[in-house]
Amino acid sequence: MLKFAKILIIALMLVGCAEPMVPDPDPKPEPNKEELFKDPQGKSIASPVDIPYVYVNPIDIINLGGELTPELEIRGLKNKVIENKINQEISDKIDGLKSYRNSENLPPYRGIYTRIPAENIALNYNVYSYVTYNFNNVLSIVFTGYYTFNLKGSSEHVTVTDSLNYDLTTGKQLTVSDLLTNDANTKQALSDPLSIIIKKSMDSTDVLVWDRYPIDLVAPFKGIKGNQAFYLTNSGINFIFDYRNPEFNSQFQTIQLSVNFSKLVPNIAFTERFRSDQNIYEQPIRQAEFLDLSENMTREKDETVIYRSIEIYISEFISADVPQFYLDKLPKLLPLIQEMIDENVDTFDFENAYGNINADIIGEYLSLSMYYSIYTDPIIYRELSITYDAEGEVLTLEDLFVEGFYYRDVLWAQLLDTYPGYSSYDKETILDSANFTLYHSGINFSLKIPSEDNPSGSINFYVPYSIFGMENLTLFGYE
Amino acid sequence: MKKYLILFVLFLLLGCQKTVVQPTFTMETYPRIDGSTVTIPLSEAICAKLTGQTIEQVRPYILHTKTHSAYVNLIDKKTDLIFVTYPSVDELKYAQDSGVELEIVPIVSEAFVFLTHKNNPVESLTLKQIQDIYSGTITNWKDVGGPDLPIVAFQRPINSGSQTGFLDLVMKGLTPMTPPTEWVVADMGMLIEAVATYENQPDALGYSYYYFVVDMWGNENIRLMKVDNVYPDNSTIASKQYPIVTSYYAVFRKSEAADSSVRKVVDWILSDAGQQLAEDSGYVKVR
Structure with missing residues (x-):
């Protein structure tokens, strides 16, 4: 009897007092x-x-x-x-x-x-x-x-x-x-x-x-x-x-x-x-x-340098997809700025200089631009833009357009539309000075427009590709 | 014989008292709930289960205002039940000053885990070795059976939740070394990323809470480190074989009546069905 009671209790402990059945938890839901x-x-x-x-x-x-x-x-x-x-x-x-x-x-x-x-x-x-x-x-x-x-x-x-x-x-x-x-x-x-x-x-x-x-x-x-x-x-x-x-x-x-x-x-x-x-x-x-397919600004860099008491701020915005080979072709920015400072420090009163480099991939093209300036009044600056095609050849402005397309007329009309005051300037002289940078939906043009106040003056203006029409642009496969 | 009969009767009377009938509520009768961010999925699952609705249906009614705010709301009687980490000294003092006694019941387990690159040949560290690494005594993997490489021991910012857990559960009063700035990682996720990618070398060591690591997308380069030769998983954490464990708690005012909705909810969470629901929701059972 004693043995039976022991077995009964042990059995109860093992089995009988297991937590009573409660409703089963919901089965894992089917994926939506x-x-x-x-x-x-x-x-x-x-x-x-x-x-x-x-x-x-x-x-x-x-x-x-x-x-x-x-x-x-x-x-x-x-x-x-x-x-x-x-x-x-x-x-x-x-x-x-x-x-x-x-x-x-x-x-x-x-x-x-x-x-x-x-x-x-x-x-x-x-x-x-x-x-x-x-x-x-x-x-x-x-x-x-x-x-x-x-x-x-x-x-x-x-x-x-x-x-x-x-x-x-x-x-x-x-x-x-x-x-x-x-x-x-x-x-x-x-x-x-x-x-x-x-x-x-x-x-x-x-x-x-x-x-x-x-x-x-x-x-x-x-x-x-x-x-x-x-x-x-x-x-x-x-x-x-x-x-x-x-x-x-x-x-x-x-x-x-x-x-x-x-x-x-x-x-x-x-x-x-x-x-x-x-x-x-x-x-x-x-x-x-062009879609923006390149890696963004992964080599962004800011640097401040003091030269002849002038504070030079340099920034770089360079897509990681731009090969170093092309960047090496650019002149070194700091010596250029220092040279600009040397040329002007005894003539003008200024405390700051600035330079930047931009490099990005636009479609099959590689667009490099460099800008540097000293903060005189008016600001003295220089800029440089280079665009390479897929074969590594430098593109000229003429190369962007199909043969026979009078892009200069369109460009001049756009300039006057934006800046009517330049109508008295010589069209050919200004357009001959054009420097350009490709962007995803248009072209930025830099044109030298000297004035009495600012002999080295220039302007930038942006023209969407749609203004030229894609059939007039070699960038989109037309010849 | 009489002795065994008494035992038998006592067992019948007491031993089987764990019966927990699933309580049912409407959204109107369900207790006012608050808590930390990490317990939101648990809170939603429990509410859905006990109100007979889907998680999607109850989600708009569940708002967790984060740990400290939840404690304040509980003590101020603006909420009735909170799912949180253990109260801080300040929160306990606020309760005491307010004349509120808190009942703190662990409901799911959590572990503090150490992360390394999957190619790191060191599979296990002792808790002492971890303490030595983070106090700066051990600085090279060769000292813990690995390659001759400096240990890149990541830490998180001082006021982050993981760092608090790290100091309480791991360092236990020891002062961690001051890491180089770049090794202080701003967030839990970033820490994981840093360990996974640091120069693609198996020399990094980081830490986090288990819940956020175990199912996170994109952690294929991460391996969890055994501690005292125990790998952290649901089983070893629930059984506390894994040595660095803590809990998430249900906290409520001790003055809650024995048959209150709050106590019914907490009792059910601790039942087999409640614990299973917790596990299905991504947490580790507390028992």
């Missing part, structure tokens, strides 16, 4: 189908992708709202069914953002109902929409709403950002799966640079966090989702993190993180995926630009 990565749309694109330049979609972007609160509509697609569909979705998106002025409709930001109860109407709100990318049959639009709720004397601010990205050939919206080549691991290729940004930025100001709120994670970042919100710019992909990414503690705001195209080359596919042999527009395609 919307968050899965879809198959890429459009043409199959394999790496490496070369993107020398992109064509501007010839659509009109109409502002139906005021100047301060633009509301967009597009016009110019041949297929009006697609055009109407896109415009309806843009309109719906704007209406959705406007509806957030009523707190009942606000997006489910974490904790928002504890601060802004239902049945509150925003004291102020503004909704904006902008086209951020419009090339090679892809259109990207960003929408932003700002709302201020007044609650018993205190105010709560809410920001909502959303986007629409279109393949204009079909009117279908893009997903992140469409962005990179079919042979790329899209989730990894896009999440890796984001992860680095997130890790570096949690307390740092040295990152692109547009809403100025530090990134506050409540859980580890496990990569982007298949339905991750994003929009395109001419330099990268901007990802929107908000209530749809609950690992981010975005408060009642959005966190936007940009992955530069330089991190994604040669897997960028959206520029080629939706291109078509057919012109889908009512107007011919007449404009082209």
